[in-house]
Amino acid sequence: MHPRSIAPAGPGLEERAQRAIADPDLQAALGNITATLGRGLRQIRTEPALVEARHRAAAIRREVLGDLDGWLDRAQDRLESLGVTVHRAAGPEEARRAVLDIARAEGVRRAVKSKSMATEEVHLNAALEAEGIEVVETDLGEYIIQLAREMPSHIIAPAIHKTVPQVARLFSHVAGAQLPADRTTLCAFARARLREVFLVADMGITGANFVAADTGTIVLVTNEGNGRMCTSLPRVHVAVVPVEKVVPRLVDLGVVLPLLTRSATGQPLSTYVSMVTGPRRPGEVDGPERLHVVLLDHNRRALVGTPYEEMLACVRCGACLNVCPVYRRIGGHAYGAVYSGPMGAILTPLLSAGDEGRDLPYASSLCGACSEACPVEIPLADLLVRLRADLRRPGSPVAEASSWPAPPPAPPAGRATAFRLWARLWASPAGYRVSTAAARRLARLVPGPLYGHLPGVSGWAGGRDVPLPAPRSFRQRLAARAEEGW
Numbered sequence: 001m002h003p004r005s006i007a008p009a010g011p012g013l014e015e016r017a018q019r020a021i022a023d024p025d026l027q028a029a030l031g032n033i034t035a036t037l038g039r040g041l042r043q044i045r046t047e048p049a050l051v052e053a054r055h056r057a058a059a060i061r062r063e064v065l066g067d068l069d070g071w072l073d074r075a076q077d078r079l080e081s082l083g084v085t086v087h088r089a090a091g092p093e094e095a096r097r098a099v100l101d102i103a104r105a106e107g108v109r110r111a112v113k114s115k116s117m118a119t120e121e122v123h124l125n126a127a128l129e130a131e132g133i134e135v136v137e138t139d140l141g142e143y144i145i146q147l148a149r150e151m152p153s154h155i156i157a158p159a160i161h162k163t164v165p166q167v168a169r170l171f172s173h174v175a176g177a178q179l180p181a182d183r184t185t186l187c188a189f190a191r192a193r194l195r196e197v198f199l200v201a202d203m204g205i206t207g208a209n210f211v212a213a214d215t216g217t218i219v220l221v222t223n224e225g226n227g228r229m230c231t232s233l234p235r236v237h238v239a240v241v242p243v244e245k246v247v248p249r250l251v252d253l254g255v256v257l258p259l260l261t262r263s264a265t266g267q268p269l270s271t272y273v274s275m276v277t278g279p280r281r282p283g284e285v286d287g288p289e290r291l292h293v294v295l296l297d298h299n300r301r302a303l304v305g306t307p308y309e310e311m312l313a314c315v316r317c318g319a320c321l322n323v324c325p326v327y328r329r330i331g332g333h334a335y336g337a338v339y340s341g342p343m344g345a346i347l348t349p350l351l352s353a354g355d356e357g358r359d360l361p362y363a364s365s366l367c368g369a370c371s372e373a374c375p376v377e378i379p380l381a382d383l384l385v386r387l388r389a390d391l392r393r394p395g396s397p398v399a400e401a402s403s404w405p406a407p408p409p410a411p412p413a414g415r416a417t418a419f420r421l422w423a424r425l426w427a428s429p430a431g432y433r434v435s436t437a438a439a440r441r442l443a444r445l446v447p448g449p450l451y452g453h454l455p456g457v458s459g460w461a462g463g464r465d466v467p468l469p470a471p472r473s474f475r476q477r478l479a480a481r482a483e484e485g486w
Helices: 011-020 022-037 039-044 050-066 066-083 094-104 117-121 124-130 139-146 164-175 183-200 225-234 248-264 307-313 319-323 340-350 368-373 381-392 397-402 413-425 428-445 473-484
Strands: 085-090 110-113 134-139 203-206 208-212 217-223 238-240 272-276 290-296
Touching: 039 050, 039 248, 050 066, 050 248, 050 307, 066 085, 066 208, 085 094, 094 203, 094 290, 110 183, 110 225, 117 124, 124 134, 134 139, 134 183, 139 164, 139 183, 164 183, 183 225, 203 225, 208 248, 208 340, 217 225, 217 248, 217 368, 225 272, 225 428, 248 473, 307 340, 307 381, 319 340, 319 368, 340 381, 368 381, 413 428
Parallel strands: 085 290, 110 134, 110 203, 203 238, 238 290
Antiparallel strands: 208 217, 217 272
8 A cells, every 4th residue: 555645835726626626526526425324413503312312422522621631540440450552742753753662563464544634634544654564554544545645535424535447447556457436346245355354464553532431441333344343353443533533421322423424424323333341351352452542632631721622522433524615515625634624624733733724724614514413512712713713823822822933024004994894884884884885886897797896805816706796686675675564
């Protein structure tokens, strides 16, 4: 397998977005998001039992954040009592080193991986391959993008940007023969190829959706059997777990798991929920001989106590991506980071201490759909607005916590003056009515193609469609209806 490419640092968000919008194959593939993902979001917002479960899940996640270090210590004590070796990793480098040390000590030559965004975050595959270890992704979507040498495009469905003919071409290259663009045939090919690898792998690598502090149980949620194969067949299992994935009690899974799966794919529960509690015990026929857990910090604990600690409640369901009008037009790779969509636009700058993704908070219309969709009630739109300001303001709480680099240049002075004048004009009803009436008349004196290039409009129109103002104001239309007897 080849190491994956990371989005180039050169092009900015706007250029990457324009490329994505101009890609017909990508636009066709992105249509699958609405059709196949997020089908349970309406129920979560409307059904009384699910609304209550949402409140309970949000409370559980905040309970963890209220004493994150304490819950981590409890989880580590319980894991170690079960015979699990726990490693604490301050950042990606320490996480990679921990896994590499394990692989060297165990003489690992081949590793199989279940889908894990945490391992993507620390770029683990490249580190293992540089050591001469073959790494095979076993989730179907991850396997596809590994063959394409790409990063995931979606947190739940990493290859959602690929069309069936594109997958057929990738698999045909591996097979050495032309395969038809047929889903069933392609899945059968991948299943046969991966089954051989499971049987000879020395190490299984996974993430974790949750870790229960009271029992030391590692919980994996998948819709394929690959996660269970990665944890039961290889003699060594390594789980790379972000520190916020801990939950206080095993019973809490009865609340958070159904919300996670319903928000992600619309399922009441995923096809496979695997729970791993310690390595193989005497008399058991499967499971790893040795189990390691790498607890990954990567600036997460520095966010506790800041307004951004809310992001640590995220359960990685992908609901905010599914409803985001920006993500649904540009896809995940345009974000140039492991995490995309609204949650990625916040997490990427925070986890990198401002080294990456400083333009990502602007990849949002601030429509609020992401906040409404979040099953654990994270105010994503509010955090995007705050992060836009904090990225420019030295001395902000997050800057002090994460040692941000120098802020980007402030906007031109003329823009700030224009916004102040606009605010003063719209502070009075008369100013609002006069200015909007003038805008409606002016818009109809300018040819349509030129409207988006007017002063004050061109910057906004650079990344958005700018519709003409309505011929009549809302008040005028309302008055007309009243006269008509509505």
